[in-house]
Amino acid sequence: YTPRAQQMWQYEKKQYIRAEKTIDEILALDNGRLESADPNKTGTKFDYTDEVDRFAGMFRISSNDYTISSLPVMVSGGQKSQGAKVVLKQIGLARFAQFLSAIQLRWANLQCVRVTLTPSKGVPDMWKIDLDFRYYY
Numbered sequence: 001y002t003p004r005a006q007q008m009w010q011y012e013k014k015q016y017i018r019a020e021k022t023i024d025e026i027l028a029l030d031n032g033r034l035e036s037a038d039p040n041k042t043g044t045k046f047d048y049t050d051e052v053d054r055f056a057g058m059f060r061i062s063s064n065d066y067t068i069s070s071l072p073v074m075v076s077g078g079q080k081s082q083g084a085k086v087v088l089k090q091i092g093l094a095r096f097a098q099f100l101s102a103i104q105l106r107w108a109n110l111q112c113v114r115v116t117l118t119p120s121k122g123v124p125d126m127w128k129i130d131l132d133f134r135y136y137y
Helices: 002-029 048-058 093-106
Strands: 066-070 074-076 079-091 110-119 127-136
Touching (some): 048 079, 079 093
Antiparallel strands (some): 066 079
16 A cells, blocks of 8 residues: 555646646736635626726736627526637737636636637738637636
């Protein structure tokens, strides 16, 4: 049992170190996340314009290079949700992936329902990307 226990201990230590790095990355993106963990505090209210602006700025996406069109809040089957369309006009795939990953990591109730990629003619790795989002309250 001792060799197996030592192997498991080493494995658990490696997992802990990886988890610490992930936590640091999350806190670098949103250091206020620990504050909202208090159940006595009200959570931050989601707003498409504020969040898309914030994450676009984080990944150096110019405000001229995207548009946001949000829909009114709807209730279906007792579940409140709000949709929005975001169009990223000229963006590389790596930056797009970072943007999408970060905003969905921060807002767990935000789902990207559809993505449409249209390549820019004559320019490598430059895309127009249409995103349909749905946020569940």
